[in-house]
Amino acid sequence: MMIFKNIIVFILFLLFCNSYAQNKFLYPLQKGNSKVILKPGNNLNPISNEPLFNNGYFISATYGTPVFAVDDGIISAVTKFVICSPDLKWLSMSNTIQGFKNQSIKYGKNKKWFREENVMGMVSIKLKDGTNIHYLGLISNDTTLITGIKIKKGDIIGRVGYFRVISKEPCIQITLSTIKGAVADIGIPLFGVNNHFEKLIKNGSQKLIFTSLELKDAFKIFRESLEEGHPALYFNTSKTEFDSIFSSIEKKINNPMSLQKFNSLLMPIVAKIGCSHTYLSYLIPPKLKYYFPLWLSFVEGRCIVIDSKDGKNIIPKGSEIIAIDNKPIKEIINAMKIFMFNDVQTDEWKEQQLLKPNWFQNYFICANNDEIKSSYMFKIITPNKQVKEITLNSYTETTYPKNPIIPKIIKEQEDELKFSRINNDIAYLSIQTCDFYDNLKIEIELIVDSIIKEDKKNLIVDLRYNKGGSDISFLSKLFINKYFDNIEYKMVKRNDKYSFFKYSLNYSENDILFQEYNKIVGKEGYWKIILNDSTDTIRNKQYFKGKIYVLTGAGEQSYGTVLATLLYKAGAIIVGEETGGNYYSVNAESFAQVKLGITDIVLNLPLTRVIFNSTIDSQIPYNRGLIPNYKISKTINSILKDEDNQLDYCIQLISKN
The missing domain is CATH 2.70.70.10 (Glucose Permease (Domain IIA))
Structure with a gap:
């Protein structure tokens, strides 16, 4: 060792x-x-x-x-x-x-x-x-x-x-x-x-400023890749509107600008697609000179200070931010919403995203050209109702706390698996991934087998931050003993070469991916129909036969939402918030990473649209997330006190029944 x-x-x-x-x-x-x-x-x-x-x-x-x-x-x-x-x-x-x-x-x-x-x-x-x-x-x-x-x-x-x-x-x-x-x-x-x-001689381009010609070339790659490859580009926004947006953005690229500024022009376009798997990233993230000093949360329609990162709390915890640098917080929130991309595009979902302090911080940075200022003036209402103006310096690399305060609401997003026995009748299982590697599968099966052996009557399955993955059949087999006859369609834009693959980081120019897909008369693109095998969703071992309650939230995406929906169809009770992903379709499975010209910006572009042919349900509205049977939102008090009011409500609900 x-x-x-x-x-x-x-x-x-x-x-x-x-x-x-x-x-x-x-x-x-x-x-x-x-x-x-x-x-x-x-x-x-x-x-x-x-x-x-x-x-x-x-x-x-x-x-x-x-x-x-x-x-x-x-x-x-x-x-x-x-x-x-x-x-x-x-x-x-x-x-x-x-x-x-x-x-x-x-x-x-x-x-x-x-x-x-x-x-x-x-x-x-x-x-x-x-x-x-x-x-x-x-x-x-x-x-x-x-x-x-x-x-x-x-x-x-x-x-x-x-x-x-x-x-x-x-x-x-x-x-x-x-x-x-x-x-x-x-x-x-x-x-x-x-x-x-x-061998790389230097870290990417590392250019600070790009010419308008360089950026127009990058923008051309961005637009043409989306138009040629994205299987649902016009699902939420019409082609006419997109053409207008593309044209207006291109006109703004008439002077040299920074990589961050260029990225801020592209991100609202990505958000208009309405797809959690379509996003921009940097090959080399621009170095931040400063780091934001507070953890903020948008909850109950207000911007609340959850904590300071150094624990000094010059601005008291629980204070409401009403303006930053004299800009009203409502104006700031609206600017942040423009950059938010996801399957579900409701205002309610966006505000649920901003409830998480780390996500609030990320979108705040996006709305400010990926930069943090050296200081900010906060206009606040303290918990005892005093109105104050306080200026805080941002952190630098040298002043950033060695052991920064991390609120519980951020920490609870990190653990892929948590299990506890709440009482003799209730067990709690938190699973925040659908990528089930071997050790994780073994651990989950042991947990479920122990629940069955102990004859627990109720199981709370927490999927609130489940980002999805590639495997939903494994977990469904542990809880579902019947097959849901869904025909799954897969659609792509082409079944031959994609011309933009010459800019791709993970495909070569001559790669052909979808030769087995075929044209369907009257439909755009190329299609593949897959009839799910019923044996795929039935567990060979004993399965949990008690009552299942599922905690859901805005952070639940992709196959995380599909998993929650399958449990709902099997009779589970849904508690919490609408999921961030929708059930009837998802752009997933195959992705191209497209480098935008000389810049270090990479477009993550899904190539496959997966469509589930299911009957519309009031709890699963079309182009929305899974709607909970009992809608329970996080509160200011629960966040400040590090309490989980959604889990507490679920436990009380079980006790009443």
């Missing part, structure tokens, strides 16, 4: 340009649904929102996707059980489960992230010139590789698992180190070209 402190050492790319400029490495994942989610440099940790220096590339892909050796070499290290800290400065490794358990006993009390679900695997390959390629985030205890064996470019060295302290999505981290131990970055800017990538 080994512990390495300060393992991340940054060195200039140019030290290695001569060594690697001509070396082409095989892209480490299969073609398809993979994307770079973090590039080297100063970033924010996507989970904790804390400043992070990363020297490697994080690439997300479907759980279990094979990972390839990028070049010939020798296996220099295989570690089956690895834990890494959120700041990437602390690493614990062991090749035995007992070693991991001993380490967790030693350090776990002081390191809350030191948990079994954060374990991953690591493989290192030593190349001919003495450098090492390191892969982290592999499925733990999954590889049969041993140290010292030869390996060829393209050999499978593991499968994509989770790097949970960095991403909720399955992902790997890949880095390159020299024989002397210093770490250099391995670049992936060209991995869509011939399925290869080269």
Whole structure:
């Protein structure tokens, strides 16, 4: 067992340009649904929102996707059980489960992230010139590789698992180190070209200002990719309206502007599509000079201070913000709503999104050209009804709290699985993913089997922050013992080559994906009809026969909503808020990551529309989310007191029945 402190050492790319400029490495994942989610440099940790220096590339892909050796070499290290800290400065490794358990006993009390679900695997390959390629985030205890064996470019060295302290999505981290131990970055800017990538000389473009010609070229790629590839571009907004929007935005690109400003022009267009899977991201997120000082929540129609990040509370918790820099809060909220993208587009859903302090902060940044000012003047009404004006400085990297306050309402979004026995009759199971990797499946099955054995009469299934995934049949088999005869249609825009794939980061220009799809007379696009196999939704083992209550919310997306709907159809009672995803259709399964010209902006573009042919239900209105049987909203008091009033209501409801 080994512990390495300060393992991340940054060195200039140019030290290695001569060594690697001509070396082409095989892209480490299969073609398809993979994307770079973090590039080297100063970033924010996507989970904790804390400043992070990363020297490697994080690439997300479907759980279990094979990972390839990028070049010939020798296996220099295989570690089956690895834990890494959120700041990437602390690493614990062991090749035995007992070693991991001993380490967790030693350090776990002081390191809350030191948990079994954060374990991953690591493989290192030593190349001919003495450098090492390191892969982290592999499925733990999954590889049969041993140290010292030869390996060829393209050999499978593991499968994509989770790097949970960095991403909720399955992902790997890949880095390159020299024989002397210093770490250099391995670049992936060209991995869509011939399925290869080269050593990167600099981090993307890193340009501060782009010319109007460069941005018009990027905008052209953006528009043409959407029009050619998106299967539901005109589902919520007509072609006529989109043509008008595209034209008006293009006219605004007549002067040089920053990447952030250009991104702020594109995001309202994306929001108009009404699709949670269509969004923009940066290859290299622009470095924030400042960080917002407060956690704010829009709840009960008011903007409330939930906490300060340093705990000093110069502005008292519970204060209402009525203006920021003399701009009324209503005006600020309306500006933020323009940037909000999702399947469900109601005002109510948008306000539910802004209830979460971390989402409020993200949309506030979007509405301000991805920038935070050095200070803000807040006009407030204190809890004792005094009206005050208080100016707060924003944080810098050096002043940002080392252990910032994180409100409970943010923390409760992070755990994929939680279980508790509320009393003799009620069990609580929180599941916030539909990507069920092997260890998670085993754990959930053990929980459900224990509930059945204990003869619990009621089960609360919490899906409020379930973002979806690729597998709903696994969980439905544990709770549903009948088949719902839904015919599933899949639709794409073309069944031959997409011309915009020449700009794609995860497909090559000649890839053809949907040859098995066919034209249907009178319908746009190409279609595939799939009759679900009834055996697919029936569990072979014993299933839970008690009463199920499902907690839902605006953070529930994609197949998370489909799962909740299947439980509802099986007789479950729905409590909470309308889901963020809709049931009858979802744009999912296949995605292209399209790089917009010379900029570092990437368009995540779904290529497949999945349509469920089901009878319209009053609880499942068309183009809306699943409507709860009992609508219960979060309150100011419940958030400030770290209480869960929705769960409390559900428990009371069960007790009454």
